[in-house]
Amino acid sequence: METPWEYRYAHRMQAMKSSFIREILKLTQKPEIISFAGGLPAPKVFPVKEFQEAAHRVLENNPEKALQYGTTEGYLPLREMIAKRSARYGLNVRASNISITSGSQQALDLVGRLFINRGDKVIVENPSYLGALQAWNAYGAEYLSVPMDEEGMITSELEKALRRGAKFIYVLPNFQNPSGVTLSLKRREELVKLADHYGTPIIEDDPYGQIRFEGDHLPPVAVVDSKFREQNGSDYNGNVIYLSTFSKLLAPGIRIAWAIGAESVIKRLVQAKQGADLHTSSFNQMAVHEVSQNDFIDKHVEVIRATYKERRDAMLEAMDELFPPEVKWTHPEGGMFLFVTLPTELNAIELFEKAVEKKVAYVPGAPFHANGGGENTMRLNFSFPDPDTIREGIARLGQMLKEEIYTK
């Protein structure tokens, strides 16, 4: 039956489609299908007992705060803890530089709300994170895509994009979703220099930074930026808005993330958040703060790293052995994803059904490309399935790819 609402959608809704990935995820939830399509942390690394105890303690010691309305910017002790942890990575900020958000997706949405007028250009890596594109499409963003290589965004291409004029640059420097690629230190420095030259600020999205299995930790772009302008006498001058989350360090079902920026920007972000959801669950913020006592995150992140490294290794080994040599893939040093490039004549969207017939699933890479292309790419997740399942799934996928490549 038709309701009067059907004729009343705002123009921004005309463009909004349900996430292609979410639709795919629904298709692949059958238990017999091995899915590399999701982006889920491994449930075995969830700190269940710790959350159980933290929830108990929070409601024992401070129920009137945990169950009551809270401030929009978030629970102060949690923001202070985040400031302290950030300092370890060279990001010298205070609680007033931090707002809690309901997952990083909300931070991306609020960034859109704060800065994007219809038709504004945003510089993104190609490919880039679909959730950001989806959030900003609602505000009418257009994209300037910068190609990547194994060191991340190619800076000479970035300069071309900067000369076309953009509101800001969006970058996922560590183990990028979807590519798994890390922006090298040299490229971080070039990015910061170029951004400064063109007066264009940066959104740094860093959900996986601490999930590094090998190689050296690289300083956040925000820190590289601060060093670049040290002559200003400030550790952190707010040119870079830095986003991160507890979703990958603790658990995504809790929906606690944060944004770091100049005080004036955070103030505006908090205003926007007030209209969006008033505040993020007090209980969850306090539980995350409680769980994190006594450096729990530092110990826990070791467990996550070991678990995901084993899975990544299983995937890479199986691919080396079972994928046809015409297929190429990235070798992420951390995170949850790697990216596969097929021979150009193959189309990963068209192959998707054949994969599901072989009882294996992936996410086609094309939707991650803001301005088209990438039809011959796919994203594989290695954090969720266990090593044996990964091996079996790669065998199925390899079989399908061999049939496609050698029978045509």
Next chain:
Amino acid sequence: METPWEYRYAHRMQAMKSSFIREILKLTQKPEIISFAGGLPAPKVFPVKEFQEAAHRVLENNPEKALQYGTTEGYLPLREMIAKRSARYGLNVRASNISITSGSQQALDLVGRLFINRGDKVIVENPSYLGALQAWNAYGAEYLSVPMDEEGMITSELEKALRRGAKFIYVLPNFQNPSGVTLSLKRREELVKLADHYGTPIIEDDPYGQIRFEGDHLPPVAVVDSKFREQNGSDYNGNVIYLSTFSKLLAPGIRIAWAIGAESVIKRLVQAKQGADLHTSSFNQMAVHEVSQNDFIDKHVEVIRATYKERRDAMLEAMDELFPPEVKWTHPEGGMFLFVTLPTELNAIELFEKAVEKKVAYVPGAPFHANGGGENTMRLNFSFPDPDTIREGIARLGQMLKEEIYTK
């Protein structure tokens, strides 16, 4: 120090001001001030033990779901439970008609995102809920305000507004925030008839419906609407989008609310929510579902009603005794607020400082008036302070008002 962000705010942010009420709340947090300014539930009615046990059980029985990413529309058993509870009030809907939201504030924001183009008109009660105005201002809404009397929105005035053309009508039928007024059954029927006549749909915001202390429960506008078109053979046809929340029934710090609409509308709302925050905390949804087992809410709501009734009575009695006769106020049959009208020559914003000198605070009514006016009104909250505190606060406020009225 200035960052490049300062020059990059989107036009929607030019209009966005920090909520006046939130600024006032900060002023009134000193312990010596008796505040009627907030809108907080009484902490003594929070079901702390029950949440503690529910959190424990959820993490014991289903940790992999509670801590993992969930679906955007929300936890199915919770949505089924809401459908079942809604049926009791005559709202015959299915889980597919329901989306969970991160507080009702998010539902209001998503309604704005779905339906409001810059310059679109929304019909609101005068006064109306500030949080809705704030959410929709970000989308460039304009307002047609309909005056109210003791039966709610005056329907003859509503018709005038409808003839001016509006995207939708926004109504809080039960113990409205800020006025405390309830839309009578006759007016509900007239509203539905007029809305149908002009083909204009309705947003029904009902956070307090079950917190009724006296008088008979009235059917939701959504139910009146369905009855009106029963000839269509449908119980619920989606002309009314109905919003409610667990914030007042259980606890606001948990941030779990819901929207009911036609399946097609809920699908779009879920798309919009996907970009806004991906989904609402799985853990909190499951905890609310767990707490609500064995009709806990029905028992618990009795405790809330008794507590708030005692407080409302304390406030009304004290006002009768201690307020000058020139001052008028509403007599809410439920909810958390009542509304005071001063002699027209008094300005509640100007008097605010004098009240704070007497160590009592309220919210001036003017900001609740979408198109100006209401300078001589104020909103008083009776759910948070206990009866003795209420009496003392009303004495202080009465003293201030007498001084103003009789010394001028």
